[in-house]
Amino acid sequence: HHRICWHAGSWKKLVEVLSILSGKPAEGQIPLDVCSTCHANATCDDKSDGSGKVCNCKYGFVGNGRTFCQDKDECQIGANKICGLHTTCHNTYGSYYCTCLAGYSPSNNMAVFIPNDGTHCQDIDECRITGQCGEGAQCRNLNGSFDCSCQVGYKIHNGVEPFHPLRDKASCKEVDCGSPPAFPHSHLLWNKNTKMGTKVVYQCNSGYHNVGKGNVSICTAGGQWARPSMLCQEILCGSPPVIEFTEQAWSNNSTPGSTVLYFCKEGFYNNGGNNVSICQENGQWTPPTLSCQGNQAADCFHIQLKWMIAEFSHLANCCGKTLWLECSLNPTKCIFSPTEIKPSIHHLLIFNESCLRWKAEKYEEDTEVYKVTYTGSRDYQRYFYDKRKKFLSSKADRLELCLSLLPVTNYSIAVTATSARFTATITISTSLPVVYYREFDTPLPVLSLWRSPNTLDPISLYQVFVLPGEGIMMFNCSCPAKATPTSKVNSPAEYITAQFDVHYVGTEMNFTIGDGLLYGGFYNAPLESGKNYYIILRTVSQWKTVSVAILW
Helix, strand or coil: CCCCCCCHHHHHHHHHHHHHHHCCCCCCCCCCCHHHHCCCCEEEEECCCCCCEEEEECCCEEECCCCCEEECCHHHHCHHHHCCCCEEEEEECCEEEEEECCCEEECCCCCCECHHHCCCEEECCHHHCCCCCCCCEEEEEECCEEEEEECCCEEEECCCCCECCCCCCCEEEECCCCCCCCCCCEEEECCCCCCCCCEEEEEECCCEEECCECCEEEECCCCCECCCECCEEECCCCCCCCCCCEEEECCCCCCCCCEEEEEECCCCEECCCCCEEEECCCCCECCCCCCEECCHHHHHHHHHHHHHHHHHHHHCCHHHEEEEEECCCCHHHCEEEEEECCCCEEEEEEECCCEEEEEECCCCCCCEEEEEEEEEEECCEEEEEEEEEEEEEECCCEEEEECCCCCCCEEEEEEEECCCCEEEEEEEECCCCCCCCCCCCCCCCEEEEECCCCCCCCCCEEEEEEEECCCCCCCCCCCCCCCCCCCCCCCHHHHEEEEEEHHHHCCEEEEECCCCCEECCEECCCCCCCCCEEEEEEEEEEECCEEEEEEC
16 A cells, blocks of 8 residues: 655646546636647547547547647558559658559549549550551550560561560561572563562563573562572574475574575576564474475576676676666576665654654565664663564565653664665654643642552652742752751742652552651641642652752
8 A cells, every 4th residue: 555645736737637638627627628739730529429529630640639640651551452553652741642653544644643533543555656666566555564576577676576665675677688589591570679578570581481480589578589490591493494495594593583584496486475484482483485396497597597697796786786687487588777776774763752664675575574673771870771672574665663662761773674684773862751730629638659560760769849829939949958847938949848769659659748747858848728739749860969850
């Protein structure tokens, strides 16, 4: 047992504390103001039983409400529990807030949130961003992330698939097969493209034919040309046909275009028929139909005629004249008359820029074989070379032949009469093709370009001009200036809205005027509504520093 002694002042203080805790004043005491004793981070509330006031710590704080109210760390129970999945919890003094992890975004589109309104973090589809994976790559969305792989026609470079462009150094590089393989005695038709899917068609040179299987090579996804079993062998017709009682004038050449002339042996005379046989591209001689017959009178005639020809042979090339000999089977009726020598081909001319016309000097019943060789070159394209030939067999004295001449090319054309061994030549410089203009009424016109996959045109690049349609426009387009979306048009050269290298165009391209993008460093500015514009396509051919431009 202990004796407890209270000082009068201490007892008074204890009574005050008890009265404060109970909310009731002690007997004989003045009621205390409980709310005045609440902590700064507390509120003064009515008791549930109505017996008085009580101090409660505010939301986000814990304590007795009077002497202390300290911050409550809501994040300690875990971000997933308080903020939801894919989140990070951030504690603050008296509260907290939530943010989404990388690859996710809040459903209310706010940077920070408290999930009291149902806000949650949802996956971001990074693949909606154009070009997220780079050129030639395709994007795959993942939960909270994404990865990339190469499209068909592209292959991985500096890495493996799949890859992440922000984490890895990998990228997709276009498949390039390089130059296609060459085959002996052949040439190829090719648009100089080395991308996957590009086709190269091989053709045997003149005088050769393909005895292999296939003549097409394709650039594969592995970056290699699929090699066809191409084999070009020389076309030979062999020995020409033999006709009874005839002899042959032949150079012993049996390649296509070779000619054999038949004439009757001594003691026989020409009874009509075709006396020419030609080696064809299919390796066969055209059948001659010459018929030779003989009799005693003819033998006598040929003996005497042979003597007369020998006697007067010294006059054959005298002073540009020759002797025409007209004889019947009776040698006494032979008539010799000197006449002027005429070329076997004369009045050679070109019409319609692609067709030849000439006159032939020969006996009407004879068939002449003409070999036409034409060679093309271009001053502005040093390595361009177009050489082809055709054959024409005819008895006519007026002849026409049309050739497939390319535009903007200098051609030298030679026509040779094979039996007469006479050649006539002519030259021509072909002009540009015809240009057609059309008008359109449309908010965003689309310019479509089509090019033949086997074209030999000299185009290096295309430029697109968009010019105001009002008034008279004078400008110099020889030295275009680069333009950007923020630059102002200070010179006519800046009316260029796009420039494309020809290898980007390929065989077909659609280009929308005024889409607000950059093409080849030039700004394709949007068109103003209600205004008229001239749209001009300019083709440019370049050789080193030399350029030749054509407006369409």
